[in-house]
Amino acid sequence: MKLYYKPGACSMAAHIILNEVSAPHSLEKVDTGAGITDAGQAYSDINPRGYVPALRLEDGDVITENSAVLQFLGDHFADHALIPKAGTKERLRLQEVLSFLSSELHVAFSPFFTKPEMNEERKQSATQKLTRKIGEFDALLPDAAPFILGDGFSVADAYAFVILNWTNFIGVSLDPWPKLVEFQARIGKRPAVMQTLQEEGLAA
Numbered sequence: 163m164k165l166y167y168k169p170g171a172c173s174m175a176a177h178i179i180l181n182e183v184s185a186p187h188s189l190e191k192v193d194t195g196a197g198i199t200d201a202g203q204a205y206s207d208i209n210p211r212g213y214v215p216a217l218r219l220e221d222g223d224v225i226t227e228n229s230a231v232l233q234f235l236g237d238h239f240a241d242h243a244l245i246p247k248a249g250t251k252e253r254l255r256l257q258e259v260l261s262f263l264s265s266e267l268h269v270a271f272s273p274f275f276t277k278p279e280m281n282e283e284r285k286q287s288a289t290q291k292l293t294r295k296i297g298e299f300d301a302l303l304p305d306a307a308p309f310i311l312g313d314g315f316s317v318a319d320a321y322a323f324v325i326l327n328w329t330n331f332i333g334v335s336l337d338p339w340p341k342l343v344e345f346q347a348r349i350g351k352r353p354a355v356m357q358t359l360q361e362e363g364l365a366a
């Protein structure tokens with residue numbers, strides 16, 4: 163498999179999962195602004211929508227959209243129990259969380275990356291919306307279990323970790339949500355996560 167990625171971007175969730183399961187894989191960095199991969203290929207030939215992640219399978223097929231990529235990896239490496247079985251209520255819960263992460267929490271960070279020059283008023287309103295979404299995610303996390311779905315690490319934890327890590331780049335503190343601070347520390351200590359941060363050039 164080959165993962166098209168950008169350091170620190172949402173593609174890092176799939177990268178974490180590939181490392182969690184020790185899957186043989188290669189990585190190709192994408193300059194999404196220029197629309198070109200490290201190997202000099204036009205990225206629009208891989209994902210016509212121009213964003214990461216994209217996962218190329220051994221048969222040449224390409225999967226895009228983080229929720230789909232993560233569910234594919236979870237199902238493909240089913241022995242690692244990183245995703246509930248398809249068709250179960252637990253799987254539905256996982257899909258609920260992935261949908262919230264991609265269409266609510268992830269999107270709430272977008273203004274900080276796409277319009278970094280926004281004025282103070284817009285920044286305040288974007289920050290308000292973002293902190294509301296962070297609070298909603300905090301409420302989704304169980305109080306007495308380490309991971310989003312309970313006792314087992316899942317693909318949703320990897321995605322949540324990556325998104326919440328962006329607070330470090332935009333100067334928003336997670337301190338008002340101690341459960342999230344602990345969550346980030348817990349996930350950040352996983353060997354696969356440390357390896358991924360290292361490989362993407364983001365290790366502290």
Ligand SMILES: N[C@@H](CCC(=O)N[C@@H](CS)C(=O)NCC(=O)O)C(=O)O
Pocket residue numbers: 168171172173194195212213214215226227228229264
């Ligand atoms: N709907 C897509 C959104 C993916 C997305 O927003 N990717 C960002 C990085 S997190 C990206 O590649 N943006 C283009 C850029 O940064 O230039 C998904 O869920 O996979």
